[in-house]
Amino acid sequence: MATFSELGLRPELLSALQSIGFETPTPIQEEAIPKLLTGERDLIGLAQTGTGKTAAFGLPLLDNIEDDFYHVQALVLCPTRELCLQITSDIEKFSADMRNVKTVAVYGGASIGVQIKALQKGAQVVIGTPGRVLDLVNRGKLKLENLSTLVLDEADEMLNMGFKDDLDAILSTAREERRTWLFSATISQEIARIAKNYMHDPEEIATAAKNSSSANITHQVCTVHARDKYLAIRRILDAHPDIFGIVFCRTKAETQDIADKLIRDGYNSDALHGDLNQNQRDVVMRRYRDKSLQVLVATDVAARGLDVKEVTHVIHYQLPDDPEVYVHRSGRTGRAGSSGVSIAIAHHRDGRKLRSIEHLIKKPFEHVDLPKGDQVVEARAKHWVTEILNTESNEESLSHLWPIIDSGLAELDKTELLHRVAGMALQSYIDEYKSAHDINQPAQKGRGGDRDDRGPRESRGSGEFAVFKISLGAKDRINKGSLMKEINRMRSIKGIEIGKIRIHEDHTILELDKYRSKEAFNSFKRWNYFGKKVFVDQLDDRESADKSFSRPPRDKNRGGGGGYQGGGKKKHRKGNSGGKRY
Incomplete structure (x- = not known):
């Protein structure tokens, strides 16, 4: 394994690394740094968080900085404020012996005025979140015409967070004669699109197989x-x-x-x-x-x-x-x-x-099986014993208290004393888990969760959903596709998980993520379907909810191609579900 001094970094960086205790490079650093120091090609680095990515791009980024040129030469884009501040802290440590290099962090949730003043004082390196960077570019406060290096850290995360348009705008605005380094834990179609549209003949390196998890x-x-x-x-x-x-x-x-x-x-x-x-x-x-x-x-x-x-x-x-x-x-x-x-x-x-x-x-x-009650108590007991064995005796600090302790516990022999001390530490777990049942369920075999071993759709329970009854049915010419589209049009619950759907003649029963039911309630209050006010009940009773998903009997008077009559012989009346109504 190489050392940092063998990678070709400038002396100021090597001295800073020595000061902060960096001795040997991680695999991503050992592979990326030489390529980024000497290569003219762009780079895509596949690496998980925690592998040393910041040093992998930060050190060559700083090595290429012209100390006496007080314009933005490097821009690092990252998904969140926390990561922005972390990268900034690392870059400042790496550049501690580069006296004329200044780094500025820009991100949302903080005063843009303060950040503008920092940029106006001169900075060679800017680390920022896409939204704030684009805002500063559009205001003319962050100028990218002298940019030589653009880094996208955790690019997949930025795309997942909805920064696609911001990234496109920044990449389109930045100086074309630049080097672009992209780091990501996974490769998606959007990552491939960015590489195709905004990168020049990128070289790809990886610390593990594409989209794979860490071996640790x-x-x-x-x-x-x-x-x-x-x-x-x-x-x-x-x-x-x-x-x-x-x-x-x-x-x-x-x-x-x-x-x-x-x-x-x-x-x-x-x-x-x-x-x-x-x-x-x-x-x-x-x-x-x-x-x-x-x-x-x-x-x-x-x-x-x-x-x-x-x-x-x-x-x-x-x-x-x-x-x-x-x-x-x-x-x-x-x-x-x-x-x-x-x-x-x-x-x-x-x-x-x-x-x-x-x-x-x-x-x-x-x-794996979750531990049973007695196994939990045993684990706590072993931990308690280990803690005692690893605790150093401090006789000096207890010396003035020892007469009180010794005389107060003199009547107890060693066994009785241990029983009482152990009870103080473990009795609450013993009481809680003495009658705890085994909550493990057998794992699915074969196709696990597919149609053949899940039972008929009508009889399956959910457990993860709240059940709703809405005043739209077959007579309103609604189907599952149009209903799902209607729900996803509601901005506050867009993308909500939808479970089973059963469309009856004059109403529909559907399952929605129970943890977003309050958000759904507020959206349903304003729900109109082609001018018709939609009323919604929540079925609080699990049994009545399950019955609502049972296939209703065929209405013989409607012929072979008709719909279904809600509730069989008894016509459905609005408001009889016993649940909440909207």
Whole structure:
């Protein structure tokens, strides 16, 4: 393995690296730095977060800076404020001995006036988020005519966050005689489009196979009923006392709900999602980085750009629809050579998602059972014993208290004393788990979740959805496609997960993501279908909801091609569901 001094970096960078303790380059650094120092071709680097990407592009970027030319020569685009600040901090450390090099960070959520003043003082390196960078370019405050290097870090994340148009605008505006370096954990069609349209004969390097997961990550899956998913999180946390993890959820409401439950049950946890303002987000992130929090519950969007080392576990409360999102989630652990565990809490309907993920990461899931109650208590006992053995005795600090302790416990022999001390540490777990049931469910075999082993559609329960009855049916000439299009037209619930749909003659029963039901309620209040006000009931009773999905009997008077009469012989009356009405 080469050393940094063998890669051809200028002396000022080598001295800075020595000061901050960088000794040997990581694989992505060893491969990328020589190419970026001497090559004229653009570059696409495939690497997970935590592999040393910032130094891989940051060091050659700085090596190429003209110290006495006080114009923007390098621009680094990244998806989030947190990553922007992290990259800026790293670049400033690398350039500590380059006295005339100035770096400026620009991002949303902060005063643009302050950032404009910083740019006006002169900066050779700018790190920013796409939206704020484009805003400054459009205002004429960030000039790119002298740009020699443009870096897109976590390009796939920026595209997933909706920055496609911003990136296109920046790439089109920037000086053509530049070098473009793109780093991404995965290669998508959009990444390929950017390479084709904005890069010149890019060379591709990779620290692993395309779109694959880090070799340091163990991928596990446990199968439970949907109702037991929160219990599954608690079993994992209680069986791993030293865990420092992230729980990923799909929605903001679900994220806050899980975090609130964990806090209520005594865990050091908090939520990270889009409803937090910047100050609240900063507080949560600071507590997590300081390890005041043991578990962070986050949405995918809020966690993008999150750069925290030593994450031991990533827990997927809900599997994402896009396998690439799973790769990004699991990449939060197993960084910089350390090992990590990614645990998917699945149910029997997740078979297709699991297989898609396995195909992408190019390795199978390890099917594991969640620990039973007695196993959790045993794990806590072993952890307690280990903590005692690893705690150094400090006789001097206790010397003035020892007479009190010694005389107070003199009547207890060693065995009795150990029993009492162990009870203080472990009794709460013993009480909680003494009657805990086994929540494991058998994993799907074969096609897992496909039609032949899931039962008929009409009889399948959901457990993940709220059930609604809407006042549109076959007589309104609505079908499943048009209904889904109508729902996705509602901006606040666009992309909401839709379950089963049953269209009756004068009404329709459908399932929507239960964690976004409040958002759906607000949208439904303003719902008109070709001038007709649409009324919506929520079916609170699971049994009546399941019956509503049963195929209604054929109306004999309508002939062979007719629709279905809602509710059989008894005509449906609006408002009789016993649920909420909108």
